[in-house]
Amino acid sequence: MKFSEIVHTIEIESPEDTRRDIPGDFFSIQDLEAAGPTDISFFFADGYRQAALMSKAGLLIAGKSQTDWMKSQYPDVFSRLKDRWVIAKNPYLSMAKLSACFADQNIRTSHIKPILDSIVHSTAVIDSGVRLPESIHVGPYVVIGKNVRLAEGVVLYPHVVIGDDCDIGPNVVVFPHVTLMDKVRVGARTRIHSGCVIGADGFGYAQEFSGSVPVRHQKIYHWGAVVIGSDVEIGANTTIDRGTFGETVIEDQAKLDNLVQVGHNCRIGRGSVLCGMSGMAGSSSTGQFAVLGAQAGTGNQVHIGDYARLGGYTGASKDVPAGAEMMGMPARPRSEFAKIQAYLNKLLKSQRKS
Numbered sequence: 001m002k003f004s005e006i007v008h009t010i011e012i013e014s015p016e017d018t019r020r021d022i023p024g025d026f027f028s029i030q031d032l033e034a035a036g037p038t039d040i041s042f043f044f045a046d047g048y049r050q051a052a053l054m055s056k057a058g059l060l061i062a063g064k065s066q067t068d069w070m071k072s073q074y075p076d077v078f079s080r081l082k083d084r085w086v087i088a089k090n091p092y093l094s095m096a097k098l099s100a101c102f103a104d105q106n107i108r109t110s111h112i113k114p115i116l117d118s119i120v121h122s123t124a125v126i127d128s129g130v131r132l133p134e135s136i137h138v139g140p141y142v143v144i145g146k147n148v149r150l151a152e153g154v155v156l157y158p159h160v161v162i163g164d165d166c167d168i169g170p171n172v173v174v175f176p177h178v179t180l181m182d183k184v185r186v187g188a189r190t191r192i193h194s195g196c197v198i199g200a201d202g203f204g205y206a207q208e209f210s211g212s213v214p215v216r217h218q219k220i221y222h223w224g225a226v227v228i229g230s231d232v233e234i235g236a237n238t239t240i241d242r243g244t245f246g247e248t249v250i251e252d253q254a255k256l257d258n259l260v261q262v263g264h265n266c267r268i269g270r271g272s273v274l275c276g277m278s279g280m281a282g283s284s285s286t287g288q289f290a291v292l293g294a295q296a297g298t299g300n301q302v303h304i305g306d307y308a309r310l311g312g313y314t315g316a317s318k319d320v321p322a323g324a325e326m327m328g329m330p331a332r333p334r335s336e337f338a339k340i341q342a343y344l345n346k347l348l349k350s351q352r353k354s
Contacts, residue, residue, distance in 0.1 A: 001025065001026050001027075001098075001101060001102070002025060002026075003020070003021065003022040003023075003024075003026070003059065004018075004021075006026065006040070006059070006086075006098065007020075007086065009094075009097055009098060009101060010061070010088050010093075010094035010097055010098065011088065011089045011090065011093075011094070012086060012087065012088055012089065013064055013087035013088060013089050014087060017086050017087070022058075022059060022083070022084060024037075024038065024058065025038065026038055026039065026040050026058060026059055027039070027102075028040070028102055029041065029042075029095065029098060029099060029102050030057070031051070032048055032051035032052055032054075032055040032057065032060075033051050033054070033055070035055055035056060035057035035058070035060075036056055036057070036058065037056065037057075037058040038058050039057050039058055039059075040057060040058070040059045040060075040061065040098065040102075041055055041057035041059075041060055041061070042060075042061050042062070042091050042092070042094065042095045043055075043060060043061070043062035043063070043066045043091065044062070044063050044066065044091035044092045044095070045066075046066070046069070048066075049066075049069070052066070052070065053070075053074060053077055055081075057084070058084060059084050059086065060081060060084055060085050060086070061086050061087075061088050061091050061094055061095070062085060062086070062087060062088070062091055063087070063088065063090075063091045064087055064089075066091075067085070067087050118134065118135050118136055118137055119137060119138070120132060120136070120138040121138055121139055121140045121141075121142070121158075123140045123141050124138045124139070124140070124141065124142040124143070124144070125141075125142070125143045125144070126138070126142075126143075126144040127144060127145055127146045127147075127148065129146060129147065130144055130146075130147075130148050130150065131149075131150075132150060133150060133151065133152045133153075133154070134152070135152045135153050136150060136152070136153070136154050136155075136156075137154075137155045137156065138156050139156055139157045139158040139159075139160070139176075140158045140159070141158055141159045142156045142157075142158065142159070142160045142161075142162075143160075143161045143162065144156075144162045145162060145163045145164040145165075145166070145182070146164045146165070147164055147165045148162055148164070148165070148166045148167075148168070149166070149167045149168065150168050151168060151169050151170040151171075151172070151188075152170050152171075153170050153171035153172075154168050154169075154170070154171070154172050154173075154174075155172070155173045155174065156174050157173075157174060157175045157176040157178075157194075158176050158177075159176050159177045160174045160175075160176065160177070160178050160179075160180075161178075161179045161180065162174075162180045162184075163179075163180055163181045163182035163183070163184070163199065164182045164183075165182055165183045166180050166182070166183065166184045166185065166186075167184075167185040167186070168186050169185075169186055169187045169188040169189075169190070169230065170188045170189070171188055171189045172186050172187075172188065172189065172190050172191075172192075173190075173191045173192070174192045175191075175192065175193045175194045175236075176194050177194050177195055178192050178193075178194065178195065178196045178197075178198070179196070179197045179198070179200075180192075180198045180199060181197070181198065181199030181200055181226075181242065182199065183199065183223075183224070183225035183226070183242070184198050184199045184225065184226045184228070184242075185225065185226070185227045185228065186228045186232075187228060187229040187230035187231070187232065187252065188230040188231070189230055189231050190228055190229070190230060190231065190232040190233070190234070191232075191233045191234070192234045193233075193234060193235050193236040193238075193258070194236050194237075195236050195237035196234055196235075196236070196237065196238050196239065196240075197239045197240075198226050198228070198234075198239075198240045199225070199226045199240070199241070199242045200239065200241055200242065201221075201222040201241065201242065201264075202220075202222050202241035202242065202243075202244055202263055202264025202265070202282055203241070203263065203264070203282070204219070204220035204222065204244060204264060204282070205217040205218060205219055205220060206218045206220060220244060222241070222242050222243070222244050222245075222264060223242075223245065224242045224243025224244055224245050224246050224247055224248065224264070224265070225242060225243055225246075225247045225248070226240055226241075226242050226243070226247065226248045226249075226250075227247050227248070227249045227250070228240075228250045229249075229250060229251045229252035229253070229254065229270070230252045230253075231252055231253045232250055232252065232253065232254050232255070232256075233255050233256070234250075234256045234260075235256055235257045235258035235259070235260065235276070236258045236259075237258055237259050238256050238257070238258060238259060238260040238261070238262075239260075239261050239262070240262040241262065241263050241264040241266075241282075242264060243264055243265045244264050244265055244282075246265060247265070248262065248263075248264055248265055248266050248267075249266075249267045249268070250262070250268045251267070251268060251269050251270040251271075251272075251288075252270050252271070253270055253271040254268045254269070254270065254271060254272050254273070254274075255271075255272075255273045255274070256268075256273075256274045257273075257274060257275045257276040257277075257278070257294075258276050259276050259277045260274045260275075260276070260277070260278055260279065261278075261279035261280070262274075262279075262280050263279075263280055263281050263282035263283070263284065263300075264282045264283070265282055265283040266280045266282065266283065266284050266285060267285040267286070268280070268285070268286055269285070269286045269287045269288040269289070269290060269306070270288040270289070271288050271289040272286045272287075272288065272289060272290045272291070272292075273289075273290075273291045273292070274292045275291070275292060275293050275294045275296070275312070276294050276295075277294055277295045278292040278293065278294065278295060278296045278297060278310075279297045279298075280292075280297070280298050281297070281298055281299050281300045281302070282300050282301075283300055283301045284298040284299070284300060284301060284302045284303065284304075285302075285303045285304070286303070286304040286305075286308075287303070287304065287305045287306030287307070287308070287322060288306050288307070289306065289307050290304045290305065290306065290307065290308050290309070291308075291309040291310065292304070292310045292314075293309070293310055293311045293312035293313070293314065294312040294313070295312055295313050296310040296311065296312060296313065296314040296315070296316075297314075297315050297316070298315075298316045298317075299315075299316065299317040299318075302316050302317065302318065302319055302320070303319045303320070304316065304319075304320045305319070305320055305321050305322030305323065305324065306322040306323070307322060307323045308320045308321065308322060308323060308324045308325070308326070309324075309325045309326070310326050310327075310331065311325070311326065311327040311328075311334065313328075313329065314326055314327050314328060314329065314331050315328075315329040315330060315331060316330075316331040317330050317331070318330075318331075328340075
């Protein structure tokens with residue numbers, strides 16, 4: 001990839017960089033430590049300062065704050081690197097965009113490659129009423145139930161199970177050992193990673209009492225559906241429960257990490273992110289582009305507003321307003337949480353002195 005192509009792919013800080021000419025071709029993106037003269041690398045966080053000082057990358061794309069630090073603290077190093085240094089408005093986003101340009105076909109389009117030799121493996125068990133499109137890949141030991149609709153470009157890796165009445169959109173990729181229970185709908189270009197279970201019964205029980213003592217858990221049977229939008233990615237071993245009688249909904253562009261739990265009748269808003277081991281209790285919801293940090297969670301019927309963020313380990317038992325940043329258990333505004341932690345630290349130090 002030529003330098004001129006790179007600077008027109010990313011959003012750079014200075015228009016003057018579009019007129020520069022760094023000769024040669026760049027063939028890959030590498031970590032700062034491993035990059036060589038034909039590689040691109042990125043300096044977007046302060047934790048990479050030492051690696052940036054030693055990097056031999058042929059092109060180093062950095063943020064403005066990292067550039068200012070380098071200029072002020074190590075002017076000699078920056079003078080050596082400046083001919084191959086570019087300032088991007090968002091270097092992390094730049095890395096994401098360029099990764100799509102450089103990704104090996106076996107990685108970026110792993111779901112397309114098998115379609116070139118579209119096959120239905122002889123060990124697959126497919127209901128006789130299912131119509132298979134021309135461009136489909138069905139791997140070994142896949143099971144497909146009744147009334148399943150499969151669009152063009154679907155890839156089902158080995159040991160995938162698809163229950164009755166499912167609808168799988170175009171170019172969906174389902175990786176090995178995923179189970180889609182009955183009545184799961186999946187939108188275009190969604191990717192579901194290994195070990196996921198989509199559409200199992202929610203955790204619903206009603207207690208029977210003898211006087212004030214519980215004596216029995218009466219199961220609430222679930223026959224609802226799961227609806228997953230387009231361009232969604234669901235990480236390994238994540239579980240999404242079916243609606244009790246209605247739907248559990250994952251809207252377009254949502255990103256769920258590994259080991260996420262989504263309870264029955266939840267609605268995850270467009271573009272929302274649920275990080276590893278986070279969980280949403282039944283009938284809770286998010287607006288668009290909300291974020292739950294690692295191991296964050298919500299109570300039943302709690303709503304997380306548009307663009308709100310829950311830090312790691314945060315527990316939200318009440319609704320969170322749009323744009324809020326919350327931390328702690330119970331969830332508090334981040335500034336309030338920081339003040340409480342500072343006070344507790346002071347209190348602990350005073351006790352040690354006394």
